[in-house]
Amino acid sequence: MSQVPTLYTFRRCPYAMRARMALLQAGQVFEAVEVSLRDKPASLLALSPKATVPVLQLPDGRVIDESWEIMRWALAAPDAQGWWARAQSPENLERVRRNDGDFKHHLDRWKYPQRYTGEALSPDAHRDRAVEVLLRPLEARLREAPQLGGAHPCATDLAVMPFVRQFAAVDPAWWEALPDLAAVRSWLSGWLVHPLFVACMHKLPAEGAHRFPPRQDLDGELSERNR
Numbered sequence: 001m002s003q004v005p006t007l008y009t010f011r012r013c014p015y016a017m018r019a020r021m022a023l024l025q026a027g028q029v030f031e032a033v034e035v036s037l038r039d040k041p042a043s044l045l046a047l048s049p050k051a052t053v054p055v056l057q058l059p060d061g062r063v064i065d066e067s068w069e070i071m072r073w074a075l076a077a078p079d080a081q082g083w084w085a086r087a088q089s090p091e092n093l094e095r096v097r098r099n100d101g102d103f104k105h106h107l108d109r110w111k112y113p114q115r116y117t118g119e120a121l122s123p124d125a126h127r128d129r130a131v132e133v134l135l136r137p138l139e140a141r142l143r144e145a146p147q148l149g150g151a152h153p154c155a156t157d158l159a160v161m162p163f164v165r166q167f168a169a170v171d172p173a174w175w176e177a178l179p180d181l182a183a184v185r186s187w188l189s190g191w192l193v194h195p196l197f198v199a200c201m202h203k204l205p206a207e208g209a210h211r212f213p214p215r216q217d218l219d220g221e222l223s224e225r226n227r
């Protein structure tokens, strides 16, 4: 077994993105296996029969197969910079709950209407519900502080950002023209160029386990921040 954790991941999966960013923020070296969701490797199915990504296999054999729990493992102890602690406020826990619940529900039905035929609501109505359940409350928060963690980001920012990114990408022109969500747009724009996000989107070869990210991606700003 590997001396460092192995993450089964999928580059475009928002749950996997939050796990990769948390591991990077913690300065945790890991090996990443890029999974094809259409052809999941037997090693993944053996570790976690529910067969979703991300899945983290620890060197002692333990398996963590929920993204938020991978974030907890990476960030909670030690938590010198408070990235986990700041995410434990009732408000921030509720943001993740809504993100993974109602927001994801409506996002999927807006983004993939062909997968959800026979819905009572139209795709645009799902889009509008998604704005109401998560983005308006985020806007209120981000007008008073630059990050969901307050002055500094926290696990909540990492957990929610990949889903807001996905939402914004469904119809970029509509997103840019959307009134009243300027603070969310600016928060998202900042995260799209943040070294943690840029590093987490490194492209892996399709086969095998690879040190993630390759050392050159860790140089510069990211390693500065983790010193």
Ligand SMILES: N[C@@H](CCC(=O)N[C@@H](CS)C(=O)NCC(=O)O)C(=O)O
Pocket: 010, 012, 013, 014, 015, 016, 037, 051, 052, 053, 054, 065, 066, 067, 068
């Ligand atoms: N609750 C899980 C959800 C993970 C999840 O649903 N991941 C998707 C990919 S984005 C997946 O693996 N779906 C299974 C599939 O498509 O076969 C977590 O937080 O880790």
